[in-house]
Amino acid sequence: MNPLVSAIERHVELSPKEREAVESLREAPLVRVPARQTTLSEGDNPRVVRLLSQGWAYRFKDLPDGRRQIVGLLLPGDFFDLGVRLVDEMDHSIAALTPIAYHAIPPETIDRLAREYPRIADAFARHEHVSTSIHRExxxxxxxxxxxxxxxxxxxxxxxRLRASGSARERECDCPLTQNDLADATGVTSVHLNRTMQELRREGLVELKSKRLFIRDYDRLTQVAMFNPNYLQIGRETRHLAQ
Known part of the structure; x- marks a missing residue:
């Protein structure tokens, strides 16, 4: 399934005509980027709406001394930024974590789709709301x-997030993040991250191997993290399936 269709149908059930309209976004040029390459840099004019079709990417901010903070993950079906018309330049950078492919969609196409299909416009708004909710979390x-x-x-x-899109099964999913990536996402040193990862493993909570994440004790992990998935807006049924 088109990952965007999957993402939108978490918010609204598409009619055949609406689904066809969403599918048409994949007619936009497909751009491929190798792993670890910066796709957009802070200060760039984004110009087009980018829809991630394959692979993982991440948002980040750098300090002048080279320290980096990952401020968000982008998974298939995510837009880099729906509001490109509202900004003259990027306030952060985006890089490919794995080899990625994205559709470069003219903003006019998104505007037209939103005008012609109000429910799709609502779904786009909810998509952006979830992105904002993730940043708050x-x-x-x-x-x-x-x-x-x-x-x-x-x-x-x-x-x-992967379970909601159908990309995870039972208690495991892809996780191509390295320990340095995880350190940059959680704001700790790589040494501290390594110790923390070992502690999670000793406690029998998770295991990370061969770029796969294995959740060994979902209930305890949820308690430890004080995790409430409501900010992801994935619905009670999906939450239940993940438990």
């Missing part, structure tokens, strides 16, 4: 949870 993660809780929470968020 990451802020809470960095500001109030300790390293053990942060990492547990991040793993659960990844699993739940």
């Amino acid at each position: 990451w802020l809470l993660n960095l500001g109030r949870r300790n390293a053990f809780e942060r990492l547990a929470h991040l793993f659960l968020e990844i699993f739940m």
